Amino acid sequence: MIDAIYNWIDNRLALSKSGRHLLNKIFPDHWSFMIGEIALYSFIVLLISGVFLTLYFVPSEAMTIYHGAYKPLDGMRVSQAYASTINISFGVRGGLFMRQLHHWAANIFVGSIVVHMLRVFFTGAFRRPREANWMIGATLLILAIFNGFLGYSIPDDLVSGTGIRIAFSILESIPFVGTNLAFFLFGGNYPGTDIIPRFFILHVLILPLVILGLLAAHLGMLVKHKHTQFKGRGARNDNVVGSPLWPNYAAKAGGFFFLTTGVTAILAALVQINPIWQYGPYVPYKVSYAVQPDWYMGWLDGALRVMPSWEIHLPGHMIPNVFFPGILLPGVTFTLIYLWPFIESKFITHDYAEHHLLDKPRDNPMRTAIGAAVFAFYFVLFGASSTDVLANYLQVSLNVVLWAFRIACIVVPIVVFPVAYKICLELQHLPEAGKRKRHMIIVRDEEGAYHSVDSEEYPGYVTPELAPVQIEEVDLSPEISALNATATPKDTGVYKIPRD
Amino acid sequence: MPDVTEEHPNLESVSLDAPQFEVAAKNVKRTEYVTFGAFILGFIGFAAFGAAYTQNAPTYMLGLTIGLGLFFFGFGLVSWGKYLMPQGPFSEPRPLMETTEQERELLKADFTSRGKVAIKRRSFLVKAMAAAGGVFGIVAAFPLIRSLGPLPKNSLMTTKWRKGSYLTTIYGDKVRPSDLEVGGIVTVFPEDDLGSAISQTILLRVKESGPIVTMPGRENWAPDGFVAYSKVCTHAGCPVGLYEHLEQLLVCPCHQSMFNVKDGAMPVFGPAPRPLPQLPIYIDSDGYFRARAGYDEPIGPGFWTRGGTA
Numbered sequence: 062m063i064d065a066i067y068n069w070i071d072n073r074l075a076l077s078k079s080g081r082h083l084l085n086k087i088f089p090d091h092w093s094f095m096i097g098e099i100a101l102y103s104f105i106v107l108l109i110s111g112v113f114l115t116l117y118f119v120p121s122e123a124m125t126i127y128h129g130a131y132k133p134l135d136g137m138r139v140s141q142a143y144a145s146t147i148n149i150s151f152g153v154r155g156g157l158f159m160r161q162l163h164h165w166a167a168n169i170f171v172g173s174i175v176v177h178m179l180r181v182f183f184t185g186a187f188r189r190p191r192e193a194n195w196m197i198g199a200t201l202l203i204l205a206i207f208n209g210f211l212g213y214s215i216p217d218d219l220v221s222g223t224g225i226r227i228a229f230s231i232l233e234s235i236p237f238v239g240t241n242l243a244f245f246l247f248g249g250n251y252p253g254t255d256i257i258p259r260f261f262i263l264h265v266l267i268l269p270l271v272i273l274g275l276l277a278a279h280l281g282m283l284v285k286h287k288h289t290q291f292k293g294r295g296a297r298n299d300n301v302v303g304s305p306l307w308p309n310y311a312a313k314a315g316g317f318f319f320l321t322t323g324v325t326a327i328l329a330a331l332v333q334i335n336p337i338w339q340y341g342p343y344v345p346y347k348v349s350y351a352v353q354p355d356w357y358m359g360w361l362d363g364a365l366r367v368m369p370s371w372e373i374h375l376p377g378h379m380i381p382n383v384f385f386p387g388i389l390l391p392g393v394t395f396t397l398i399y400l401w402p403f404i405e406s407k408f409i410t411h412d413y414a415e416h417h418l419l420d421k422p423r424d425n426p427m428r429t430a431i432g433a434a435v436f437a438f439y440f441v442l443f444g445a446s447s448t449d450v451l452a453n454y455l456q457v458s459l460n461v462v463l464w465a466f467r468i469a470c471i472v473v474p475i476v477v478f479p480v481a482y483k484i485c486l487e488l489q490h491l492p493e494a495g496k497r498k499r500h501m502i503i504v505r506d507e508e509g510a511y512h513s514v515d516s517e518e519y520p521g522y523v524t525p526e527l528a529p530v531q532i533e534e535v536d537l538s539p540e541i542s543a544l545n546a547t548a549t550p551k552d553t554g555v556y557k558i559p560r561d
Numbered sequence: 562m563p564d565v566t567e568e569h570p571n572l573e574s575v576s577l578d579a580p581q582f583e584v585a586a587k588n589v590k591r592t593e594y595v596t597f598g599a600f601i602l603g604f605i606g607f608a609a610f611g612a613a614y615t616q617n618a619p620t621y622m623l624g625l626t627i628g629l630g631l632f633f634f635g636f637g638l639v640s641w642g643k644y645l646m647p648q649g650p651f652s653e654p655r656p657l658m659e660t661t662e663q664e665r666e667l668l669k670a671d672f673t674s675r676g677k678v679a680i681k682r683r684s685f686l687v688k689a690m691a692a693a694g695g696v697f698g699i700v701a702a703f704p705l706i707r708s709l710g711p712l713p714k715n716s717l718m719t720t721k722w723r724k725g726s727y728l729t730t731i732y733g734d735k736v737r738p739s740d741l742e743v744g745g746i747v748t749v750f751p752e753d754d755l756g757s758a759i760s761q762t763i764l765l766r767v768k769e770s771g772p773i774v775t776m777p778g779r780e781n782w783a784p785d786g787f788v789a790y791s792k793v794c795t796h797a798g799c800p801v802g803l804y805e806h807l808e809q810l811l812v813c814p815c816h817q818s819m820f821n822v823k824d825g826a827m828p829v830f831g832p833a834p835r836p837l838p839q840l841p842i843y844i845d846s847d848g849y850f851r852a853r854a855g856y857d858e859p860i861g862p863g864f865w866t867r868g869g870t871a
């Protein structure tokens with residue numbers, strides 16, 4: 062029966078012709094290659110939990126009187142968006158879990174994309190032929206941040222409403238197009254009544270579709286190029302060494318999907334996130350303070366804070382203060398990110414060849430140092446988003462904290478750059494560094510000075526990779542040998558790693 | 562480490578009893594038990610979730626049961642895949658992406674020669690098609706842009722405050738001096754724009770009595786110890802709702818800009834680049850606060866088409 066169905070399909074789609082090849086597709090193994098998978102899997106969690114939320118969420122700013130399971134709000138005049146989110150949290154079975162699952166998955170999604178991008182950067186995986194995939198990836202990061210922002214804006218609570226107000230101000234600051242752009246996006250002057258429905262449709266339909274399309278291109282290119290691999294274990298530029306799709310990779314990747322969703326679900330179960338009933342509904346003249354936006358907006362918030370109070374006045378026009386941290390800074394950063402593969406080959410490495418073997422970060426100190434410095438800069442900005450909290454906590458004046466961050470923004474990257482560069486050079490001269498501990502003992506001489514002396518290996522310490530033993534010729538079945546006459550040398554060249 | 566010239570077999574040329582097909586686990590039995598246990602725990606987690614859901618259990622129960630179920634199920638699959646499956650490594654060839662001059666020439670030749678046949682002596686068709694397509698491209702954008710929103714026109718330049726507007730609370734009550742103690746603040750709106758994000762204004766009682774001259778030329782803008790400023794921050798538009806009476810500073814909660822209320826709300830700290838616009842007010846013969854006029858400059862954050870008032 063099953064056979065018959067399979068044959069029917071196969072005779073129409075010719076699956077088995079390419080299918081065998083697919084089963085044998087080789088995937089290199091390295092823990093850092095799983096970070097991109099985390100992004101992929103949390104995106105799937107986002108889609109599933111998002112569909113659930115869409116069933117109950119009402120994307121409308123029309124006012125309604127809340128009557129429902131959450132008593133403290135009973136009788137309040139709130140928007141339907143806010144009321145329906147409260148209802149999901151308290152009135153729908155499993156609703157709060159789904160909301161928290163969705164929000165945690167979003168945070169993990171953006172986080173894993175950033176870490177994934179760092180791994181691609183520091184290992185040089187963006188080099189030819191993968192420049193285009195790097196740019197698709199950068200676009201995905203931008204879209205993920207935007208979609209996250211849209212998502213936490215639509216419940217219409219006090220915290221997110223304040224964020225929307227700031228977003229409007231940043232939009233209208235853009236030279237030439239800003240004022241019109243802000244009006245077109247918001248359907249008029251702030252606040253208007255169109256924001257929530259518009260953000261909703263962008264958040265649940267348009268951006269997810271674009272992300273899905275780009276993701277397909279991203280992974281399609283990955284299959285076409287085949288995954289990069291680290292040196293060693295016989296890896297070369299023209300082969301792929303690792304484990305096959307069937308059964309190894311299927312089991313590991315499938316299992317990893319469940320591990321990712323499982324951890325996300327446990328977070329959603331135990332760690333509260335975005336309790337909008339505590340924030341209250343958005344009212345334009347009410348203030349919210351000491352609440353932070355989602356973490357991936359932190360750098361922007363920090364940049365808005367540390368920017369000195371400058372703006373540029375022109376006849377009949379102006380370039381407002383928020384333009385510099387809100388538009389110029391991310392604009393310049395992402396332009397550099399997009400162009401980095403070309404900048405690097407033109408100005409640093411002068412290397413235009415195809416690369417399928419990854420660098421270790423130390424192999425290219427200039428790239429690593431620049432990446433570390435830029436990352437450090439953003440990390441400082443991220444910290445600057447909590448100036449008020451820090452001032453309160455440390456009992457120092459806000460002025461001191463603000464100036465500390467303004468100085469740190471400039472000083473920290475300048476310090477990180479040479480330090481990272483030097484560490485790379487040092488590591489290059491330590492071939493085993495990062496591999497395993499070296500066997501040393503510390504001895505003290507008569508003068509009292511200390512020396513480290515190479516010692517015997519620890520008892521029982523074996524370094525299996527160092528001593529591969531050649532295995533005997535394998536017994537290939539006759540049919541396969543006949544098919545692959547050239548692929549069956551006497552010495553199979555296969556080494557077995559002894560294990561005890 | 563084996564040297565880089567080492568070759569691993571291609572899956573298609575290796576038989577199942579090759580050492581690559583040995584499992585990776587050192588202790589196979591124990592790994593099997595652990596994997597089995599993980600699947601059982603996964604089973605229990607999922608079943609418990611079903612029970613919790615039907616019983617309408619609290620959030621943490623729902624989440625923990627399904628979360629642990631998923632976790633252990635995944636754990637089982639990974640340990641199976643990692644330790645109880647062929648340890649490899651295997652390899653496959655990787656064709657480089659580079660193309661040859663010849664391959665590119667062939668494609669180019671096909672494209673242009675066939676194109677030439679189609680276009681030959683019909684370049685007027687190409688032009689007509691381009692013209693029609695171009696117009697389509699342009700007009701297609703019209704309805705999209707037009708339907709997005711109105712043009713800004715003057716709407717960012719003004720508020721609903723007029724000469725004679727009453728200073729009204731969100732509940733619609735007109736405000737009079739006796740409503741506020743020294744150090745008190747209240748958010749007010751024009752009576753026809755209650756709750757407005759744009760017109761919101763903050764009225765403060767800075768001292769017991771006497772006019773406050775925040776700037777030359779504003780001699781009768783702030784009577785009897787009261788002064789009114791736009792509540793929309795000139796930085797990024799948050800409501801400036803915190804007042805520190807001791808230092809007489811208005812503080813914006815978003816990025817901590819501070820404005821000196823005695824000094825025309827000049828920013829003294831933080832990123833805000835301009836003072837909050839001041840609303841000129843007076844007390845009418847019935848004892849209510851009213852606006853002498855609307856704001857004399859656009860309120861709130863800067864925008865590209867705002868003129869350059871410093």
Ligand code: HEM
Pocket residue numbers: 093094095096097098100101104174175177178181186187191194195196197198199200201202205276279283287288289290
């Ligand atoms: C929606 C977000 C993203 C998802 C779901 C995603 C997913 C993946 C996955 C599953 C892989 C293979 C596993 C790996 O090498 O880690 C991969 C590879 C890759 N990604 Fe992404 N990615 C995303 C964003 C990005 C970003 C932001 C960049 C960089 C700007 C990027 C650049 C790359 C490159 C160049 C590769 C090929 C790496 C190689 O072959 O070594 N991706 N991506």
Ligand code: FES
Pocket residue numbers: 794795796797798799813814815816817818831832833
């Ligand atoms: S919005 Fe007031 S300080 Fe930024």
